[in-house]
Amino acid sequence: MEKKPDFKELTRRERQIMEIVYRLGRAMATDVMEHMSGRPANATVRTLLSVLEEKGYLTHATEKGKYIYSPTVPLTSARRSALDNVLETFFSGAEAAAAISILKKADAKLTEAERKLILEIIEESRKRGR
Amino acid sequence: MEKKPDFKELTRRERQIMEIVYRLGRAMATDVMEHMSGRPANATVRTLLSVLEEKGYLTHATEKGKYIYSPTVPLTSARRSALDNVLETFFSGAEAAAAISILKKADAKLTEAERKLILEIIEESRKRGR
DNA sequence: GGCGAAGTGTTAAATATTTAACATGTGCAC
DNA sequence: GTGCACATGTTAAATATTTAACACTTCGCC
Incomplete structure (x- = not known):
């Protein structure tokens, strides 16, 4: 194809x-x-x-x-494209707001592994960011 | 209208x-x-x-x-709709994965306030969740 | 004021999309 | 095997979308 x-x-x-x-x-x-x-x-x-x-x-x-x-496009790939497009179209410069918005809705369903991973990202952000 | x-x-x-x-x-x-x-x-x-x-x-x-x-649709509203649609279409049951994906890309740009807010959400998740 | 670039207004045709009727096929229960 | 519900195959027309030429207007610069 x-x-x-x-x-x-x-x-x-x-x-x-x-x-x-x-x-x-x-x-x-x-x-x-x-x-x-x-x-x-x-x-x-x-x-x-x-x-x-x-x-x-x-x-x-x-x-x-x-x-x-x-x-034909695998879900992982379609997810990537769709999410990128929404971020680029509507959330330029406010990507974190999108993530936060999602987390607020999903918080009761987060697994321990997911929470751990998010904490790691936050820690990494502290080292690099502002 | x-x-x-x-x-x-x-x-x-x-x-x-x-x-x-x-x-x-x-x-x-x-x-x-x-x-x-x-x-x-x-x-x-x-x-x-x-x-x-x-x-x-x-x-x-x-x-x-x-x-x-x-x-005519304000950005805040358009953001909501667009994000909801992508989550519902591609991330059903995997909303956290979307949030994590975004955070991974945005981590260098997170503000201290955003990090604080995310930590609060994680804490709240621990209290309620699994 | 004149001119030209860049903008709007108008119209309709070319093209693409959407629609679905009807003939035919498949699988399953009896 | 038969009948029936539900599926596909085929065809083409109705409808919507996209396209853009050309006339006219606006604005800024000289």
């Missing part, structure tokens, strides 16, 4: 579908259809899934005659 | 423009044009800016005969 998927080039519906598939991890047309605004028909969604596969964003496995689509 | 701007409903070019305007804070057609992929003509960009204004996403002030566009 030569295409380098670029989420900025996705059309409205394509982008909506990509987000749904990432959320679900893998999905059939009916799954995607149920999550879409504007209630497009099943055939509509299938056409769009097919286009996305041609463009290299999705791939499908056939299970019992059914098409199960999944993203 | 009755419309509630919903970024998921933006077309490909509209979304690209919105991100550029948020990055720049405020922008004229030529500014936006310079940042766009595919090198659309000035008249193209102006049409799209005008559409976005009609849809309620942008507003413009006239300065010396020039249209300076800015977003």
Whole structure:
């Protein structure tokens, strides 16, 4: 596959579908259809899934005659790109605010290992920073 | 203005423009044009800016005969929505990983106040969490 | 004031996207 | 094997988006 998927080039519906598939991890047309605004028909969604596969964003496995689509860009990579884009677009110079905002929501769910890691980063920041 | 701007409903070019305007804070057609992929003509960009204004996403002030566009959704609100969407789409169950990732990149730029705040959140997490 | 660069206003066509009907296929329960 | 629910395959039209040419205006400099 030569295409380098670029989420900025996705059309409205394509982008909506990509987000749904990432959320679900893998999905059939009916799954995607149920999550879409504007209630497009099943055939509509299938056409769009097919286009996305041609463009290299999705791939499908056939299970019992059914098409199960999944993203071609691995989650770790997609996470990186998506997060970078949001930071660059909305949080330029305020990246820490984004992190803090997330931590405030996630604090009850932090593991000990995560807390330890964050403390290490803070310590490192003290050594280097201001 | 009755419309509630919903970024998921933006077309490909509209979304690209919105991100550029948020990055720049405020922008004229030529500014936006310079940042766009595919090198659309000035008249193209102006049409799209005008559409976005009609849809309620942008507003413009006239300065010396020039249209300076800015977003209608305040940055704080846009930040919230964008970040939530990325977390929900790509980081479900792994929100802490997003925060950690950001902190790793931003650690040299953390202020003392930010470090203090993060430490407080970690402490709070210890009390409540696992 | 004149001029030119750079801006807006207007219009509509080219192009892309979205839509979905209908024919056909698959798998499973009976 | 049969029937049915639910899936895919195919085709093309409706709709939306993107594109930009050209006329006109604004502003700053000389």
